[in-house]
Amino acid sequence: MSALIHIKDGEPVTTSLAIAEGTSNTHEAVIKLVRTYTADLERFGRVRFEIQPFETAGGTQQREIALLNEQQSALVIAYMRNSEIVRQFKIALIKGFFDMRAQLSAQNSLAELPPEQRALVALMVDNARIKAQQQQIVATQESQAESIKRLEVKQSAFEDGAGYFTVIGYGAMHGIKIDHATAIRVGRRAGELSKRQGIPVGKVRDVRFGQVNSYHESMLDAAFIEMGGAK
Numbered sequence: 478m479s480a481l482i483h484i485k486d487g488e489p490v491t492t493s494l495a496i497a498e499g500t501s502n503t504h505e506a507v508i509k510l511v512r513t514y515t516a517d518l519e520r521f522g523r524v525r526f527e528i529q530p531f532e533t534a535g536g537t538q539q540r541e542i543a544l545l546n547e548q549q550s551a552l553v554i555a556y557m558r559n560s561e562i563v564r565q566f567k568i569a570l571i572k573g574f575f576d577m578r579a580q581l582s583a584q585n586s587l588a589e590l591p592p593e594q595r596a597l598v599a600l601m602v603d604n605a606r607i608k609a610q611q612q613q614i615v616a617t618q619e620s621q622a623e624s625i626k627r628l629e630v631k632q633s634a635f636e637d638g639a640g641y642f643t644v645i646g647y648g649a650m651h652g653i654k655i656d657h658a659t660a661i662r663v664g665r666r667a668g669e670l671s672k673r674q675g676i677p678v679g680k681v682r683d684v685r686f687g688q689v690n691s692y693h694e695s696m697l698d699a700a701f702i703e704m705g706g707a708k
Contacts, residue, residue: 481613482573485525489577491550491570493543494529499566499620500557504540506702510556511543513705521548547574556705558651558698562623569616576609641679641691653701667692667700 481495493511497504511524518524525544530537545553550570557563580602644664648655655663671678671692679691692700 481569482577484577484581485544488546489574489581490525490544490546491573493545493553496545496550496553496566496570499569499617500554500560500563501620502557502702503699506699507553508541508543509703510553510705511545514552514556518545518549518552521552522546524549557702562620565616565620565623569613569620573609573613576605580606640694641681642694642697643681643689643691644697646691647694647697647701659704663697663700663704664690664692666703667696670696670699 481499482489482491484490493507494504496502497507500507511518515524526541527544528539529542530539532538551567554563554567554570642650644660644667645655647653648660668678668690674696676693676696680688681691682688
């Protein structure tokens, strides 16, 4: 589990990896969202990237991580579809930045106090930090529980042969207007993701085109996030 907020060069930041974990998205989808909207994000400061190692079954690999300040991370989440998991993560993120700023402020003030008062304040800060970490753990557990529930529902729907939509049908269900060119791009990406995950692509009759593909909802969720259309 990635730390939600940490200090980088004296500034509180979160990472694309923490956002992916907190919103139950793939890191690939989140980093693509950051790349797509870099110009928007850099209205609030330069977006920084760094390469970090991570362990896989095949050994240590490298991946690019985006470092985002409070405004940038809020904007990335605003470009996601506002599901319950995303909503709960927004709350945890806002509180995390608030607590980190309070901790930094306390540390700066601490240096100006007499030694005995510094010790007392340091203890209070530690207690506040522990409490914030506990609240973060609870929020993460609740988010994971909601994610598991959604996955179970989707798995059940998949086993029952339900949960499949055309790109246009998915857009209508979520209030997203989709033109034909966008539908083709999203459908192509949903097909690639389906093939990668071993999930079949369905077929439905269409009065305009005769027959069109349908995709499992989870694959359309991922495709729309990657295409920047899951709002």
